[in-house]
Amino acid sequence: MDVGQLQRSFLEYTASLFRDGFLDGQFSQLQQLQDESNPEFVFEVVSLFFEDSEKLINDLTRALDQQNVEFKKVDAHVHQLKGSSSSIGAQRVKNTCIAFRNCCEEQNIEECLRCLQQIKHEYLLLKNKFETLFSLEQQIIAAGGAIPTVE
């Protein structure tokens, strides 16, 4: 594929992520903060998010595996995940967290476990999407092009 095609693919793919609700306006903010002096900003923040989320998901799995589940603790982890997903514009993950917090409030173990599964699912989906996106970016750069800015 030539640079032009790669760039078009990149724009189309990004647009689809917004269209399908994976990303919201906050992600655009991140893109706007990326420039020549900080060309890797989005990649860096998203990477931090995934590192952070993996830890939180592990903590959640452990917390829900206890004999006596401490719902306050579970809620605290979900609150953190909700915050970071909101900060990068990861809309679907964020919305799943909101539902999760309701289950914590109701202290419903089954529902919480279901929410945890959903979080894991959304997290993996998003991770895949970003891997594709970053791969497209790398291909554009390798082909000598510039990553188009999305308006």
Place this chain on the structure above:
Amino acid sequence: MASSSSSSSSRGQDLDERPHVLAVDDSLVDRKLIERLLISSACKVTTAENGQRALEFLGLGDGQHTNNSVSKVNLIITDYCMPGMTGYELLKKVKESSNLREIPVVIVSSENVPTRIKKCLEEGAQEFMLKPLKQSDVKKLRCHMMKLSHPCNGRLCIGR
């Protein structure tokens, strides 16, 4: 801010004159974001992961005596929900200190809780902002920063 009408340097504001912001948040993602937002708004940034570290930086840590590091910070922006010391508790400590109380403190939170907002404003917070932070939010902050080191003589600044 130079009072003379000398030509502006092509490099923009002299590095030493950039307002210095202390940003406090336990979330690594949020610290990275606020740091980038502030730097792209021509500020110098120091981040702290909790209230204790923030106080230490300000010279108010346990066993410390307040010193001149104080005057270097033009604004403190802190998350509300943090384990250990909350942003509200940090705000209180800053406002209780004779050396630090003049520093504007902005509280940020992901939750829009009117009683929480009221509490913070009553305790002397300059402003309360909702997360996630955007570029337009940071532009608003600049107004508060200028007030400290450069009184806005004759300049209208809408907001608290």
